[in-house]
Amino acid sequence: MIRQMPFKLPLILSVVAAVFKDRADLVAENTALRHQLSCFIHRGPRPRLRPVDRVFWVLLSRFWHSWRETLALVKPATVLAWHRQGFKLFWRWKSRRRGPGRPRISAEVRKLIAEMAEMNVGWGAPRIHGELLKLGIAISEITVSRYTPKRPPPTGSRRRVLHFNVTRHPTARWTAQQVVEACAFDLPGRFLIRDNDKIYGAYFQDRVDGLGLEQIRTAFRSPWQNGFAERWIGSLRRDCLDHVVAINERQLRHGVQSYVDYYHKDRTHLGLDKDTPQERSVEPREMGEVFAIPRVGGLHHRYSRKLRTAA
Numbered sequence: 276m277i278r279q280m281p282f283k284l285p286l287i288l289s290v291v292a293a294v295f296k297d298r299a300d301l302v303a304e305n306t307a308l309r310h311q312l313s314c315f316i317h318r319g320p321r322p323r324l325r326p327v328d329r330v331f332w333v334l335l336s337r338f339w340h341s342w343r344e345t346l347a348l349v350k351p352a353t354v355l356a357w358h359r360q361g362f363k364l365f366w367r368w369k370s371r372r373r374g375p376g377r378p379r380i381s382a383e384v385r386k387l388i389a390e391m392a393e394m395n396v397g398w399g400a401p402r403i404h405g406e407l408l409k410l411g412i413a414i415s416e417i418t419v420s421r422y423t424p425k426r427p428p429p430t431g432s433r434r435r436v437l438h439f440n441v442t443r444h445p446t447a448r449w450t451a452q453q454v455v456e457a458c459a460f461d462l463p464g465r466f467l468i469r470d471n472d473k474i475y476g477a478y479f480q481d482r483v484d485g486l487g488l489e490q491i492r493t494a495f496r497s498p499w500q501n502g503f504a505e506r507w508i509g510s511l512r513r514d515c516l517d518h519v520v521a522i523n524e525r526q527l528r529h530g531v532q533s534y535v536d537y538y539h540k541d542r543t544h545l546g547l548d549k550d551t552p553q554e555r556s557v558e559p560r561e562m563g564e565v566f567a568i569p570r571v572g573g574l575h576h577r578y579s580r581k582l583r584t585a586a
Contacts, residue, residue, distance in 0.1 A: 303339040311348050324348065329357045380422065384412060388422045399423065432503065433552045434544055436535050437463055441528045447474050451482035458486055466491050468501045510538070518574055530572070537570040541577040 310331060314322040332354045336342045343351045384407075391403045400420035407414055438457035442449055454467070467488040469475055483490055493500035515534040521527035543549045562580040569576055 300339070300341060303335065304341070304345055307335060307339075307342065307345045311345075314348060322348065330361070333358045333361055380414065380418060384414065385422050387412075388419060389424055392423050392426075434503070434507075434546065435539060435552045436507065439531055439535060441524050441531065443524065445474060447476045447479040450474050451479045454479075454483055454488075455486065458488075462487060465489060468493065468504070470498075470501065471495060514542075515571055515574065519572070533571050537575055537577075541570055541575070 310328075314324070314328065328348075332342070332346070332348075336354050336358065342354075346354070387407075388403055391406060392398055395402070400416055400423050403423060404414070404416040404419045407419065438453060440453050440456075457463070465488065467483055468491045470493050480490065498505045511531070511534060515530060519530055521530060539552045540555065541551060543551055543555070558580045560580075565578055565580055567576040567578055
């Protein structure tokens with residue numbers, strides 16, 4: 276008796292566990308085992324599961340917490356993947372189109388929207404939508420915006436250098452005079468962005484205020500707050516001043532002037548969609564071969580095409 280006891284112990288434990296198990300668990304376990312046994316008997320040792328088999332295990336995993344313990348056909352992760360796929364299919368079916376969608380806008384209304392946008396400066400979808408409502412045309416503002424022609428964005432700064440000068444000893448009076456000369460014909464803007472250098476003292480501030488410009492001071496050690504000016508200074512240094520040695524103010528002024536001309540007419544800018552501040556035209560291939568034109572004393576070049584001469 277003592278020798279046979281270890282062999283009967285698993286059977287005894289199974290019987291005791293079955294006694295204390297809930298009847299619903301027994302039914303679920305029996306159903307799961309019978310389903311798997313049927314698959315193995317009728318479809319071989321590696322049965323190919325059908326959609327109904329997948330639905331069975333997905334539902335069983337939802338309502339029976341011990342389903343993993345009896346699963347032998349596939350891994351539990353596979354059943355979870357089936358559940359996610361079924362969830363996607365359900366919501367795809369739930370959100371399907373049940374009708375023909377929004378009614379199509381007639382060609383007459385689309386043409387009217389385009390004409391309103393073209394003939395009225397600054398009219399956007401809200402203004403056009405209001406006019407259409409007054410004409411008895413029931414349409415949503417979102418639909419109006421969809422058929423409103425897209426206007427090009429307003430042109431901002433073309434990155435032109437308004438004025439430059441050179442001096443050995445810059446003072447507040449000299450600096451203020453440069454701002455006056457830059458604004459000699461018309462104010463280029465409403466604001467003057469500057470840092471906190473002492474050169475911008477009371478005299479400078481009075482002259483600038485007299486021009487009608489509002490002065491905005493950047494924070495200390497924050498050159499990024501005046502990004503356009505800092506970018507221009509960096510370009511001037513990298514492209515020109517770091518490669519020349521100026522003997523006097525006249526030579527330096529001439530070098531900077533040549534770079535400003537190159538900057539305006541020849542140098543393409545990423546911020547201008549690879550164009551130049553003075554809008555350089557495109558030269559087609561039919562114009563001829565490409566040749567280089569030296570700029571800024573040979574530091575840079577402009578590439579153009581030779582015009583074909585008549586034979």
